Amino acid sequence: MKKKYISILAFSIPLWLSAQLSVTVTINTNKERKAISPFIYSTNGQSNDRAENITGRRIGGNRMTSYNWENNFSNGGADYINDNDNYLPWNAGLQSSQYLTPNIVLSAFHDTSLSMNCNSLITLPMAGYVARDGNGVVSGAQAPPSGRWRQVVNRKGSAFSLKPDTTDKYIYVDECMNNLISQFGKSTSAKGIQNYEMDNEWSIWNGSDPVMHAAQPTIAEAIKKSTNLANTIKIMDSAALAFGPVDYGYNSYLNFQNATDWNTFSSYGNFAYAYLHYMKQESDSIGRRLLDVYDIHYYSSAQGLNNNKVLDEVDTTNNTDKGVVIARMEAPRTLWDSTFTENSWIGQYFSPVAYIPAVQHGINTYYPGTKIGFTEYSFGGTNHISGGIALADMLGIAGRFGVYWCSVWGSVDHYWGSGFKVFRNYDGKNGSFGNTHVYASTNNWRTSSVYSAIHSADTTTMNIIVMNKDYDSTLNASVSVNANTNFNKAEIYALTGADTLIHKIGSMVIKSNHFTYTLPTMSVYHFVLSDSTVITGMVNVSSTNDIAIFPNPSNGLFTITFSNALNQNRKIEVMDITGKIVKTIIVKPNLISTQIDIQDLANGIYIARIPAANGLVETKKLIKQ
Numbered sequence: 001m002k003k004k005y006i007s008i009l010a011f012s013i014p015l016w017l018s019a020q021l022s023v024t025v026t027i028n029t030n031k032e033r034k035a036i037s038p039f040i041y042s043t044n045g046q047s048n049d050r051a052e053n054i055t056g057r058r059i060g061g062n063r064m065t066s067y068n069w070e071n072n073f074s075n076g077g078a079d080y081i082n083d084n085d086n087y088l089p090w091n092a093g094l095q096s097s098q099y100l101t102p103n104i105v106l107s108a109f110h111d112t113s114l115s116m117n118c119n120s121l122i123t124l125p126m127a128g129y130v131a132r133d134g135n136g137v138v139s140g141a142q143a144p145p146s147g148r149w150r151q152v153v154n155r156k157g158s159a160f161s162l163k164p165d166t167t168d169k170y171i172y173v174d175e176c177m178n179n180l181i182s183q184f185g186k187s188t189s190a191k192g193i194q195n196y197e198m199d200n201e202w203s204i205w206n207g208s209d210p211v212m213h214a215a216q217p218t219i220a221e222a223i224k225k226s227t228n229l230a231n232t233i234k235i236m237d238s239a240a241l242a243f244g245p246v247d248y249g250y251n252s253y254l255n256f257q258n259a260t261d262w263n264t265f266s267s268y269g270n271f272a273y274a275y276l277h278y279m280k281q282e283s284d285s286i287g288r289r290l291l292d293v294y295d296i297h298y299y300s301s302a303q304g305l306n307n308n309k310v311l312d313e314v315d316t317t318n319n320t321d322k323g324v325v326i327a328r329m330e331a332p333r334t335l336w337d338s339t340f341t342e343n344s345w346i347g348q349y350f351s352p353v354a355y356i357p358a359v360q361h362g363i364n365t366y367y368p369g370t371k372i373g374f375t376e377y378s379f380g381g382t383n384h385i386s387g388g389i390a391l392a393d394m395l396g397i398a399g400r401f402g403v404y405w406c407s408v409w410g411s412v413d414h415y416w417g418s419g420f421k422v423f424r425n426y427d428g429k430n431g432s433f434g435n436t437h438v439y440a441s442t443n444n445w446r447t448s449s450v451y452s453a454i455h456s457a458d459t460t461t462m463n464i465i466v467m468n469k470d471y472d473s474t475l476n477a478s479v480s481v482n483a484n485t486n487f488n489k490a491e492i493y494a495l496t497g498a499d500t501l502i503h504k505i506g507s508m509v510i511k512s513n514h515f516t517y518t519l520p521t522m523s524v525y526h527f528v529l530s531d532s533t534v535i536t537g538m539v540n541v542s543s544t545n546d547i548a549i550f551p552n553p554s555n556g557l558f559t560i561t562f563s564n565a566l567n568q569n570r571k572i573e574v575m576d577i578t579g580k581i582v583k584t585i586i587v588k589p590n591l592i593s594t595q596i597d598i599q600d601l602a603n604g605i606y607i608a609r610i611p612a613a614n615g616l617v618e619t620k621k622l623i624k625q
Contacts, residue, residue, distance in 0.1 A: 019473040020518070024443045027452045027464060029483040031439035036453060037371075038435070039119055040398040041424050042407035044376065046092050046109060048116065049412045052420035053430045056119040058197070058375055058407040059109045060246075062208045063088060064123035065200050068130040068150060069103045069176040070164045075131040075138060077209040082138045084131040084148060102164055103179045110184060110193055119194055121243065121375065121405065122180070124173055125152050126199035126229050127213050143211050145169075154232040173229065177236040187240040195241045195405070197295060197375065198229050201248035203257035203271075218261045219271065227282045230290035241292035243373055243405075245275055248297050250346050253359075272359060276366040283367075291367065293404055294359060297376040300390075301344040302331035311343070314390075315380040322471055325386040329469040329522070330446065331379050332393040336401060337445060356401045373405035374398070381415065385497035385522045388415030389467055392422050392495075392524050396451035396465060399437050418500045419524075422465065426493040426502050426526045433526075434463045442466075448475060456553075456625065460485055460577055460605050464527040468519040479527075481513040484604075485577060487529040490515065495524040502526075531577055547610055549596075553623035556599035565590045566611070573609045574598060574622070582606070598624055 042056030043049050049057075066075035067088060076083040089099045098104050106122055113120040129149040131138075142148045156172035162179055164171070180193055187194040202222050205213035222245060230242040247253050255262045256271040268274035272294065279291040303311040304327030312319045314328035333340040338352035346353060356372065363370045377394060381387025391408065398406045412420060423433040434453025442448045449467040462483070468475035481487060492505040508515065510529065519525050548561050560572075570587035574596065582601060587594045596608060606622040 020476055021444070021447050021470060021473045022476045022478065023448045025448070025450050025464075025466060025477050025479040026439075026441050027450075027462075027479065027481040027483070028439040029452075029454060029462065029481070029485070032437060034402055034437050036399040036433075036435050036437050037402070037404045040395060040403055040406040041420060042118075042121070042405060043412050044407050044409050046112065047411065048112070049417075049420075050116060051425060052412055052417050053424035053432065054116070054118060054412075054420065055424075056121060056195075056405065056407060057109070057113045057116070058121035058123075059106065060121070060123040060197055060200055060375060062200060065125060065127050065205065065209055066130045066212055067105065067123070067125060068132065068171055069106065069179070070150075070166050070171055071100050071102070071134075072105050073131040073134045075209065075212060077212070078207060082211045084133050084135055084138055086134045102162065103176060106176075106180060107183055110180070114184075114191055121195040121197055121407065122193055123197045123200060124176065124229065124233070125171075126225050127202075127205050127209065128152055129212050130171055138211050140211055140214075143214060149212065154228050155235075174232050174236050177233070181237065186237045192237075193240065195243065195293075196233050197243040197246060198226050198233075200246050201252070201297065202226075202245050203252040203259065204248050216257070216260060219256050219259050219265050219274065220261055222256065223275065223278045223282070227279070227286075227290060230279075231286055231288070234288050234290065238288070241371075242290060243293040243295040243375065244279075244291055245271075246295045246297065246375065247272070249299060250301070250350075250355075253296070254350075270362075273362040273366055276362050276370065280367040289369070291370055293371045293373040294363065295373050295375050296355075296359070297409075298335070298355070298374050299377065299409075300328075300331040300334070300342075300379045301346050302327050302334065302342040302379075303344055304328065313344075313380075315378050317380060318383050318387075320381070320384045320386070325381070325384065325522075326471050328379055328381050328386045329389050329393075329471075332390055332397055332449075333445060335394075335397050340445075356397070356403065360401070371404035372402075374403065375405060375407050376409040377406065378409050382410065383414050385415055385495070388419040388422075388495060388500070389469060389522060389524060391416050391419030392465070393449050393467060393469075395419065395423050396449060399433070399453065400440075400451060402437075415500055418495050418502060421502050422493070422495055422524050422526055426528075427504065428502075431528070433465065434461075438462070440464065442477075447473075448477065450477075456623075460531045462487070462529045464529065465524065466517075466519060466527070467524045468521060470521060472521060474521060475519045476516060477519060478516045479514065481529070483513060485531050487513055487531055489530050489532050491528040491530075492517075493526040493528070496520055497522050547612060547618050547620065549608070549620050549622070552621075553625045556597065556601065556624045558596040558598075558622060559593065560596055560608075560610070561593045563592075565592050570611045572596065572611075575607045575609070576601075577605055577607075596622065598622065 039056040072089045088105045110120045129144040132150045154173045160178040184191040206216045265274040283290040300315045305323035306321040338354040341347045341351040379390035434455045440450045440452035442450045447470045452464045454462045572585040574583040608620045612618045
């Protein structure tokens with residue numbers, strides 16, 4: 001049967017003034033179905049990020065390496081003159097009277113997460129020492145184990161106290177966790193902390209904390225320390241997730257920043273594979289999983305030529321010159337695309353990189369079941385549409401490849417905020433991208449990116465995000481959807497370079513699960529597809545609360561209750577999404593409860609038409625999964 005096409009143009013810019021490219025986009029809701037982790041929409045720091053409808057928050061960074069939970073002092077390291085001070089409680093906006101309250105930095109952070117319905121990722125110290133006081137600069141002569149520091153010990157070996165001893169020479173990680181658990185419960189409780197990160201950027205402690213850890217870390221040190229800390233985390237809260245090794249960048253992934261003992265591990269090909277294997281061995285020896293998430297920091301090294309013909313890294317600059325902008329929009333391809341070579345030392349010497357598949361291969365080989373997390377990442381350009389496109393591309397990639405956690409580093413505002421909103425708040429009402437990835441592809445990943453999802457068992461709606469990454473040309477996207485549902489309508493939302501708002505463009509009719517649409521240069525469009533026939537003809541709907549159905553969703557067995565009995569039979573008709581009656585149930589007079597059994601039908605959405613006590617008919621959606 002010949003398909004009928006409909007083409008609607010987006011008039012954000014005069015389309016006749018620019019060249020036009022064409023791409024073919026293919027969606028298949030029956031291929032590659034996988035859950036999208038909600039925590040890929042996470043951020044760093046104490047900011048609220050409410051408009052972006054984030055799902056997770058990480059407290060991390062260099063300062064957390066030397067954070068003393070007992071009195072909230074930390075050391076600025078190379079970031080700030082090796083200063084022992086109360087920066088962390090000050091930065092959290094706490095009152096000065098609270099500065100010495102044990103664990104107030106972490107507990108206040110998690111309180112904010114809970115108020116936002118977010119998960120927290122909490123950093124625990126592992127390098128060796130934390131700040132003992134807030135008395136200013138620590139000189140090289142005062143390096144550990146001087147009185148300016150306290151030694152980090154994982155397990156106290158005696159009774160915990162919520163008022164820790166601040167006069168001894170130690171802080172205890174398990175006592176810190178006990179303090180948090182006493183306030184919020186364990187990870188399985190409603191308010192518990194589910195994620196713990198083992199320190200920060202291990203391979204460069206000697207660079208970030210040159211007084212506290214002057215010697216370059218070794219791989220053997222990293223394995224020993226993280227094994228002990230991870231075991232402590234699991235002893236305190238067996239269901240909590242442990243994150244490591246918090247790679248600062250690609251050179252850490254390769255050889256742990258040219259570690260002095262790299263030759264001992266070089267047969268694995270890279271540090272990541274060696275670490276995964278050794279952590280698996282340690283886990284087997286101890287009898288519990290010690291590493292849950294392989295933790296990566298990814299600051300793009302891609303470069304583009306600025307207007308002065310000088311190469312600029314896309315992440316380290318907000319440069320909006322054409323060459324830099326183009327490089328920024330293409331940079332996320334390094335994360336997955338084996339056909340792409342970025343302009344950088346990484347691209348020059350290590351292509352094809354395909355970073356996520358490479359890490360996943362190591363996981364599958366050496367420590368199956370480990371998740372992937374990007375707890376810091378950036379492509380720069382927060383003040384330009386290219387930054388919004390790159391960030392949105394990252395979110396799409398993370399969902400497509402099953403990443404567990406992603407938290408961007410930096411203030412989530414301007415176009416970065418818009419990149420989140422495209423996925424998490426496109427309509428200003430927290431409308432969100434689906435939670436189940438489905439197959440989506442384009443025949444030209446240079447000029448376009450595409451991601452698609454459905455909402456669990458609800459196959460009557462789906463989300464498609466299409467990006468035009470071309471600097472000069474509009475993009476005519478021909479979108480074909482292979483699905484069991486006949487989608488006939490699309491709501492259209494757009495982010496362009498005109499401003500940082502997500503604009504509702506309107507809606508359009510879809511025929512034969514196909515549509516074409518022209519996107520302006522450098523833009524992100526979110527199409528929300530629906531099957532309006534699900535509610536077509538559902539008239540005479542009761543406005544009462546006469547009828548309740550539970551559980552819903554269910555495996556196909558639903559209990560239905562009526563607040564008012566009828567003195568005659570009720571005829572309940574169950575229809576599929578096309579309106580076809582697939583089951584009829586007769587409820588005898590004067591009954592106030594019965595069951596609807598559709599366990600023999602396929603998973604999906606069904607509509608039940610149920611006579612109500614007021615003479616009208618109620619329609620109820622049934623979700624079988």
